Amino acid sequence: MASILTVDDSASIRQTIKIALGNEGHEISEAVNGVDGLQKADGGNFDLIITDLNMPEMDGLTMIRELRKKPDKAGMPILFLTTESDAGMKQQAKDAGATGWLTKPFASDQLVRIVGKVLAK
Amino acid sequence: MPSDSCLRISLSGDATIRGIGDVHQKISSALHENEEVEVDIGELADFDLTFVQLVEAARRTATNTGKKLALASPASGPLLEMLQRGGFMRTPGGADFWLCGRGGA
Amino acid sequence: MNNTDPLAVFRVEAQELLEQIEQGLLDLERNPQDSELVAQVFRALHTLKGSGAMFGFEALSAFTHHCETAFDKVRKGEAVATPTLIGAVLSALDHMRTLAESPDAATDGGEALLADLHKAMEGEAEAEVAVVSPAQKTWRIRFSLPADCLVNGTRPLSLLDELRGLGEADVAAVVDNVPELGALTPAECHLAWDVKLTTTQPRSAIEDVFIFVIDDMRLEIAEEPAVLSDENDKQKTAKTPAEKTVADNVTALDSARKPAAEEHVPDSATTQHHTAGETVRVPAERLDELLDQVGELMIAQSRLKQVSATNADVNLRSVAEEIERLASELRDSMMFVRMVPISQLFGRFRRLIHDLARDLGKNIEFVTEGETTELDKTVIERLADPLIHLIRNAADHGLEMPAERKAAGKPETGRVLLSARQAGAEVVISVIDDGHGLNRDKIRAKAEENGLIQPGAVLSDNEINQLIFQPGFSTAANVTSLSGRGVGMDVVKRTIDGLRGAIDVSSKPGQGSQVDLRIPLTLAIIDGLLVRVGEGRYVIPLATVEECVELTTEQDQRSTGRNFLTLRDALVPFLRLRDMFATGTDPDRYQKIVVVSTGSERVGLVVDQILGHHQTVIKPLSRFHAGVETFSGATILGDGSVALILDVLHLVAVGQQQEERLRAAG
Numbered sequence: 001m002a003s004i005l006t007v008d009d010s011a012s013i014r015q016t017i018k019i020a021l022g023n024e025g026h027e028i029s030e031a032v033n034g035v036d037g038l039q040k041a042d043g044g045n046f047d048l049i050i051t052d053l054n055m056p057e058m059d060g061l062t063m064i065r066e067l068r069k070k071p072d073k074a075g076m077p078i079l080f081l082t083t084e085s086d087a088g089m090k091q092q093a094k095d096a097g098a099t100g101w102l103t104k105p106f107a108s109d110q111l112v113r114i115v116g117k118v119l120a121k
Numbered sequence: 122m123p124s125d126s127c128l129r130i131s132l133s134g135d136a137t138i139r140g141i142g143d144v145h146q147k148i149s150s151a152l153h154e155n156e157e158v159e160v161d162i163g164e165l166a167d168f169d170l171t172f173v174q175l176v177e178a179a180r181r182t183a184t185n186t187g188k189k190l191a192l193a194s195p196a197s198g199p200l201l202e203m204l205q206r207g208g209f210m211r212t213p214g215g216a217d218f219w220l221c222g223r224g225g226a
Numbered sequence: 227m228n229n230t231d232p233l234a235v236f237r238v239e240a241q242e243l244l245e246q247i248e249q250g251l252l253d254l255e256r257n258p259q260d261s262e263l264v265a266q267v268f269r270a271l272h273t274l275k276g277s278g279a280m281f282g283f284e285a286l287s288a289f290t291h292h293c294e295t296a297f298d299k300v301r302k303g304e305a306v307a308t309p310t311l312i313g314a315v316l317s318a319l320d321h322m323r324t325l326a327e328s329p330d331a332a333t334d335g336g337e338a339l340l341a342d343l344h345k346a347m348e349g350e351a352e353a354e355v356a357v358v359s360p361a362q363k364t365w366r367i368r369f370s371l372p373a374d375c376l377v378n379g380t381r382p383l384s385l386l387d388e389l390r391g392l393g394e395a396d397v398a399a400v401v402d403n404v405p406e407l408g409a410l411t412p413a414e415c416h417l418a419w420d421v422k423l424t425t426t427q428p429r430s431a432i433e434d435v436f437i438f439v440i441d442d443m444r445l446e447i448a449e450e451p452a453v454l455s456d457e458n459d460k461q462k463t464a465k466t467p468a469e470k471t472v473a474d475n476v477t478a479l480d481s482a483r484k485p486a487a488e489e490h491v492p493d494s495a496t497t498q499h500h501t502a503g504e505t506v507r508v509p510a511e512r513l514d515e516l517l518d519q520v521g522e523l524m525i526a527q528s529r530l531k532q533v534s535a536t537n538a539d540v541n542l543r544s545v546a547e548e549i550e551r552l553a554s555e556l557r558d559s560m561m562f563v564r565m566v567p568i569s570q571l572f573g574r575f576r577r578l579i580h581d582l583a584r585d586l587g588k589n590i591e592f593v594t595e596g597e598t599t600e601l602d603k604t605v606i607e608r609l610a611d612p613l614i615h616l617i618r619n620a621a622d623h624g625l626e627m628p629a630e631r632k633a634a635g636k637p638e639t640g641r642v643l644l645s646a647r648q649a650g651a652e653v654v655i656s657v658i659d660d661g662h663g664l665n666r667d668k669i670r671a672k673a674e675e676n677g678l679i680q681p682g683a684v685l686s687d688n689e690i691n692q693l694i695f696q697p698g699f700s701t702a703a704n705v706t707s708l709s710g711r712g713v714g715m716d717v718v719k720r721t722i723d724g725l726r727g728a729i730d731v732s733s734k735p736g737q738g739s740q741v742d743l744r745i746p747l748t749l750a751i752i753d754g755l756l757v758r759v760g761e762g763r764y765v766i767p768l769a770t771v772e773e774c775v776e777l778t779t780e781q782d783q784r785s786t787g788r789n790f791l792t793l794r795d796a797l798v799p800f801l802r803l804r805d806m807f808a809t810g811t812d813p814d815r816y817q818k819i820v821v822v823s824t825g826s827e828r829v830g831l832v833v834d835q836i837l838g839h840h841q842t843v844i845k846p847l848s849r850f851h852a853g854v855e856t857f858s859g860a861t862i863l864g865d866g867s868v869a870l871i872l873d874v875l876h877l878v879a880v881g882q883q884q885e886e887r888l889r890a891a892g
Binding site: 138141142144145148149152169170171173174175177178179181182185203206207208209211212215 | 376377381382383386387397398399400401404405406407408410412413415416417419420421
């Protein structure tokens with residue numbers, strides 16, 4: 001069981017993630033944008049963060065960069081959700097320090113598998 | 122610097138990517154100031170691949186500077202498991218070093 | 227982006243997956259040993275099952291599960307993709323399509339299909355002993371990860387576990403690039419690995435392990451030459467990944483035990499086989515809306531240009547020019563966005579051929595060429611039906627039965643070639659068969675019988691060939707279930723006409739026939755030449771314009787009666803649009819001739835004045851005017867008035883007729 005933070009402005013996506021990963025026995029916390037995500041990440045000890053890229057207040061790219069500046073977040077897997085078509089976006093997110101991605105739309109078993117992949121130590 | 126200086130250092134705390142900086146410092150200065158260093162890792166709370174890599178770097182430094190580096194006791198338990206998973210028993214001299222010359226790879 | 231209805235997304239996705247499965251199966255039919263294909267079909271089935279369950283398509287999910295199970299066995303080397311199995315899953319696909327469209331549809335036939343599937347698998351189990359398990363290969367994998375991979379959360383050890391999950395893996399770390407302590411940044415990764423992996427899994431499964439870092443890392447995967455004797459025996463005992471996991475005293479984690487082939491990231495893993503890049507899925511209507519808006523923008527821009535041209539304000543002019551440039555770039559990009567490779571269309575016909583061959587008892591080889599040729603998506607959709615007719619026709623009426631072919635000294639397997647290529651401003655799609663060719667005598671007899679032509683009428687070969695596209699024409703002595711169905715080849719002609727395209731037919735007795743569909747590249751927006759005839763303004767598609775010459779008064783008078791123009795030693799017929807349109811005005815003093823062509827045939831169009839280049843958004847004519855052949859559409863000019871677009875194909879035909887009449891008259 002892992003402690004996972006999901007950062008997305010879409011309640012339905014957060015809900016989808018919560019149900020899928022909750023069923024696997026993970027503990028899910030939620031944040032609604034990058035600023036909220038940073039605060040929650042600071043206040044908790046998460047095994048994984050799953051974040052959207054397009055969000056109000058602070059986008060996912062900025063949040064990933066901020067997270068990676070923090071020494072205690074080194075090595076923590078960060079997955080981003082993307083619907084972006086251009087490889088550029090994916091590369092930017094990877095350069096910012098993301099571990100991997102999941103392309104929307106996704107089925108829950110894909111999510112579970114990808115999460116399993118990055119959580120494996 | 123005395124030629125017979127031997128230091129036994131005991132590593133403790135976090136030897137993962139988050140705390141590896143401190144361990145790096147500790148091993149570096151020990152090897153810098155002594156001809157022989159014995160590392161006791163029994164007290165390590167946690168370690169990951171960065172620790173294995175650090176020890177490999179230390180082994181290289183020791184070899185290049187004609188010094189001796191050894192473990193106080195053979196790797197076992199989770200560390201041994203990680204070394205096997207990562208194929209570190211298959212590096213040149215790797216098995217000898219990690220098992221203190223007490224076992225085949 | 228987030229408010230897209232997941233159900234709608236699933237439906238689209240399901241269709242795509244079914245399509246992929248079908249393609250994979252058809253490919254497998256030819257290469258049953260191709261483990262990449264097996265993995266691809268399995269992945270698609272697996273995803274379909276998973277997503278189906280997520281979105282409430284339980285029946286689909288449950289049904290798909292059986293096919294997935296079958297392919298899982300094939301994937302693991304426990305079964306072979308026999309023609310029977312492929313056939314059973316292909317039949318099951320249609321049922322899955324129904325279930326994907328309406329989740330609550332009655333499951334008629336589902337059980338029979340499953341029974342077939344199980345039978346195919348049972349037959350397989352019995353035959354298993356005789357079957358060679360899919361080839362095990364040994365790969366030498368060397369990799370090093372990006373320096374920041376550890377900070378970024380990548381876990382090399384779990385990647386190694388995943389490799390172990392694929393088969394028998396021999397892992398050695400390489401520490402050669404680890405620097406000395408003084409030069410080491412301890413959080414960076416300087417480790418590399420050398421892995422010898424013996425597996426039945428394809429190379430893609432190995433690459434999938436590294437999916438998140440593959441672009442940024444060094445990865446070499448090389449196939450090791452087969453090793454002999456005892457080494458080989460040792461490998462044979464390795465068996466399948468699942469049986470092997472515990473071999474090392476390393477506990478593989480759950481996620482690692484699953485072969486990475488299952489790791490599924492929709493747009494990079496699954497569709498990679500078909501389209502290399504990533505894609506955004508956008509509903510077609512949105513593109514249409516966008517195109518409409520681009521069209522409106524072009525019209526507004528053209529008005530702005532007129533206003534600024536009569537205005538002394540330099541700033542206004544420069545802004546107007548800038549907007550003109552941007553608008554035309556936007557238009558080009560828009561057209562580009564709408565272009566899709568014709569492979570989307572061609573792929574559908576393989577199943578058709580498969581079914582045709584089975585139902586007709588013929589051996590048919592289906593070859594496609596030029597699948598990367600791109601066409602506007604709306605055009606592609608409209609081409610589907612005509613091509614189905616042409617291919618059916620080629621297979622049904624064109625190709626002979628195997629015995630007949632053999633007797634004629636041809637290979638027993640007939641060939642249908644579907645090709646696409648771009649030629650200038652059009653795309654030519656050809657359906658070519660190597661059958662017995664068109665029987666012109668039969669066609670003529672049938673056409674006479676149906677009153678399409680006068681008995682004894684003098685017709686060129688081409689004209690006779692074209693008769694098969696006449697409404698109500700059908701030469702099949704016995705209308706089979708395949709090519710009959712009450713729709714004839716006239717559907718083809720109607721559709722191609724609607725696309726402002728043309729059909730060429732050629733045929734050689736005993737050698738086969740060829741039908742070329744020539745489709746103009748873009749539909750909705752064209753570059754046009756704006757001309758004035760009398761008081762009206764008209765647009766000529768620029769792509770058809772060869773040159774513009776002056777019609778001198780002398781030429782004008784000399785050519786009265788015989789409307790020919792000598793153009794570099796060639797006689798070109800010309801049409802006086804003033805007369806055709808009955809303008810009732812006096813001709814301009816300096817009339818111009820716009821020479822247009824459609825491939826080999828040319829005609830001159832006499833106009834009063836050439837007004838210039840005009841980007842034209844084509845608005846279709848109302849139904850009421852649909853019968854007017856001289857015009858293919860209308861457009862709105864900058865000042866808001868309407869200009870008609872000349873149908874060059876039609877005008878060239880008229881010009882050629884005129885030429886033939888005059889020649890006949892001497």
